[in-house]
Amino acid sequence: MCGISxxxxxxxxxxxLYESILNLEYRGYDSCGLGVVxxxxxxxxxxxxxxxxxxxxxxxxxxKGKTGIAHTRWxxxxxxxxxxxxxxxSADGQFSIVHNGIINNYEDLRDELMAQGxxxxxxxxxxxxxxxxxxTFQETGDIEQAFIQSVKRLEGxxxxxxxxxxxxxxxxxxxxxxPLVLGLGTKSNFVAxxxxxxxxxxxxxxxxxxxxxxxxxxxxxxxxxxxxGSLVSRKPIRIxxxxxxxxxxxxxxxMLKEIFEQPQTIRNAxxxxxxxxxxxxxxxxxxxxxxxxGVGTTHYVAQAGQYFFSSLAGxxxxxxxxxxxxxxxxxxxxDMVMAISQSGETYDTRRGIAHAKDQGARTASIVNVMGSxxxxxxxxxxxxxxxxxxxxxxxxxALAQMVILLRLALETGLQEGTLAAExxxxxxxxxxxLPDTVTAVLNERSGFVRNLADxxxxxxxxxxxxxxxxxxxxxxxxxxxxxITYLHVEGMAAGFLKHGTLALVDEEMMSFFLVPTxxxxxxxxxxxxxxxEVKARKGPVIGIAFENDKRALKLLDHAIxxxxxxxxxxxxxxxxxxxxxxxxxxxxLGRSIDKPRNLAKSVTVG
Ligand code: G6P
Numbered sequence: 322m323c324g325i326s327x328x329x330x331x332x333x334x335x336x337x338l339y340e341s342i343l344n345l346e347y348r349g350y351d352s353c354g355l356g357v358v359x360x361x362x363x364x365x366x367x368x369x370x371x372x373x374x375x376x377x378x379x380x381x382x383x384x385k386g387k388t389g390i391a392h393t394r395w396x397x398x399x400x401x402x403x404x405x406x407x408x409x410x411s412a413d414g415q416f417s418i419v420h421n422g423i424i425n426n427y428e429d430l431r432d433e434l435m436a437q438g439x440x441x442x443x444x445x446x447x448x449x450x451x452x453x454x455x456x457t458f459q460e461t462g463d464i465e466q467a468f469i470q471s472v473k474r475l476e477g478x479x480x481x482x483x484x485x486x487x488x489x490x491x492x493x494x495x496x497x498x499x500p501l502v503l504g505l506g507t508k509s510n511f512v513a514x515x516x517x518x519x520x521x522x523x524x525x526x527x528x529x530x531x532x533x534x535x536x537x538x539x540x541x542x543x544x545x546x547x548x549x550g551s552l553v554s555r556k557p558i559r560i561x562x563x564x565x566x567x568x569x570x571x572x573x574x575x576m577l578k579e580i581f582e583q584p585q586t587i588r589n590a591x592x593x594x595x596x597x598x599x600x601x602x603x604x605x606x607x608x609x610x611x612x613x614x615g616v617g618t619t620h621y622v623a624q625a626g627q628y629f630f631s632s633l634a635g636x637x638x639x640x641x642x643x644x645x646x647x648x649x650x651x652x653x654x655x656d657m658v659m660a661i662s663q664s665g666e667t668y669d670t671r672r673g674i675a676h677a678k679d680q681g682a683r684t685a686s687i688v689n690v691m692g693s694x695x696x697x698x699x700x701x702x703x704x705x706x707x708x709x710x711x712x713x714x715x716x717x718x719a720l721a722q723m724v725i726l727l728r729l730a731l732e733t734g735l736q737e738g739t740l741a742a743e744x745x746x747x748x749x750x751x752x753x754x755l756p757d758t759v760t761a762v763l764n765e766r767s768g769f770v771r772n773l774a775d776x777x778x779x780x781x782x783x784x785x786x787x788x789x790x791x792x793x794x795x796x797x798x799x800x801x802x803x804x805i806t807y808l809h810v811e812g813m814a815a816g817f818l819k820h821g822t823l824a825l826v827d828e829e830m831m832s833f834f835l836v837p838t839x840x841x842x843x844x845x846x847x848x849x850x851x852x853x854e855v856k857a858r859k860g861p862v863i864g865i866a867f868e869n870d871k872r873a874l875k876l877l878d879h880a881i882x883x884x885x886x887x888x889x890x891x892x893x894x895x896x897x898x899x900x901x902x903x904x905x906x907x908x909x910l911g912r913s914i915d916k917p918r919n920l921a922k923s924v925t926v927g
Pocket of ligand 1: 616617618619661662663664665666667670713714715920921922923924
């Protein structure tokens with residue numbers, strides 16, 4: 322969603338502030354702005370476009386000052402326009418704010434303020450806060466009081482940073498349902514939606530919790546409860562990510578870099594807490610049901626997990642997409658709900674977990690971002706350790722989550738007795754060998770994948786097909802391809818195709834098959850039947866298949882051939898190749914790969 326940031330220091334901070342929203346740009350990128358305190362007011366420069374584009378138009382980096390706020394927007398209330406971009410100032414120019422989230426009662430507040438003669442410049446819900454600040458300050462004469470009293474009038478889920486010309490070196494910020502982290506530097510302090518904003522400057526972070534606000538100066542940070550002003554004392558955490566990982570490092574796009582980082586993210590996922598895996602596995606065995614929940618990519622990750630648990634542990638785990646969870650899942654104190662989330666901040670997933678808690682269920686999560694809401698609010702958490710994922714579409718984080726789910730399923734199977742110790746050891750050895758296989762395939766097959774993508778990218782309509790465990794992989798591969806190419810891609814179970822969608826197949830509909838290994842006999846055979854069904858209707862067919870699968874290779878018009886691979890990890894390897902295929906297709910089409918139109922990486926609104 323939107324990215325907010327604030328910096329205060331003993332020297333000029335404008336370059337640092339500008340860099341911070343460049344680092345947060347993946348959260349939203351339709352417009353942005355900076356507000357810097359100095360000479361008795363707050364100077365705001367903002368416009369539509371990405372951060373670098375706005376800098377070219379508005380010369381953001383020419384501003385000067387020691388305290389400021391910044392914002393990169395993903396529009397919710399009001400169109401993409403200069404007026405609606407943040408920061409928003411009060412009418413007297415004394416208060417300036419940036420906001421992430423939604424104010425539910427903004428219409429009532431706006432009517433009330435307009436009745437008092439306030440003229441609104443934007444269509445945003447945010448602007449009410451700027452005017453409330455000015456009004457409340459007139460009554461109280463105290464900035465902190467004005468801030469808190471104004472916040473208390475707001476309903477919804479939000480995070481704010483505010484600066485004022487009346488207090489030149491203080492940032493006021495509050496968290497109520499949207500993420501906010503403080504970065505503790507030397508002679509400078511930071512506030513931001515996530516740690517990527519300030520990782521170059523400090524790895525010491527203090528995570529605000531909902532219902533807390535902070536006052537931040539270059540050499541002090543004070544956290545209090547919004548409700549009663551009582552002091553909160555909390556130890557800072559150390560962020561283990563290094564700033565270099567969040568840079569592009571020679572790759573043309575973050576997506577490509579993140580695809581190529583996957584051997585390492587698999588290793589990190591294998592190194593994540595074994596105690597946590599064992600505890601969650603034993604909970605899965607004890608609980609009546611363990612629901613898995615995610616949305617977008619993480620929903621498909623959860624679906625892949627379902628196949629792992631069924632096949633390895635003989636357990637069926639229900640999966641519900643986070644956005645439907647509250648309306649569909651039936652959970653109680655005997656159940657567990659396990660959320661999967663890269664950001665740990667996704668609104669729908671957090672809402673699902675809050676619902677699960679209300680119903681008395683135990684909660685667990687697999688999360689990438691340290692200090693994120695889900696990582697802090699679930700009873701059990703496995704930090705996947707994939708490092709910053711900057712591209713809006715998820716690749717390395719999703720693969721790592723699948724590896725952790727495989728570990729959980731293997732552990733549950735071992736504890737349950739559906740897997741013998743030798744089977745467990747053998748499976749684990751396949752997982753351990755996967756990083757090297759991924760490296761080899763990426764190095765050896767990229768050229769072929771690129772050529773194939775170049776050849777086929779003219780097709781406007783696509784089916785992405787797989788069966789069994791290759792079905793969720795096909796769903797995720799379809800999401801990848803559509804997100805970054807804007808082509809119409811439908812992911813589907815290969816067996817389901819003949820029950821309706823086959824009607825769409827003709828020379829212009831491209832079908833992409835994820836073919837199982839020949840060792841998975843029935844799955845492989847059924848998938849090949851589906852390829853034949855498409856070919857019989859003159860549909861072009863391409864796909865991913867294994868070198869030792871002569872039948873599939875003969876049938877497919879073009880195939881990306883992979884070395885023989887153990888069935889346990891073969892679907893993961895195919896997913897990596899499908900990610901790469903999506904990347905090269907989007908590259909050929911000249912799309913905005915790291916920041917596809919209309920999307921945001923972290924969707925923190927409902
Ligand atoms: C957004 C992103 C998706 C992501 C989903 C869930 O929709 O665009 O790429 O899969 O959120 O995000 P999470 O951070 O919870 O994994």
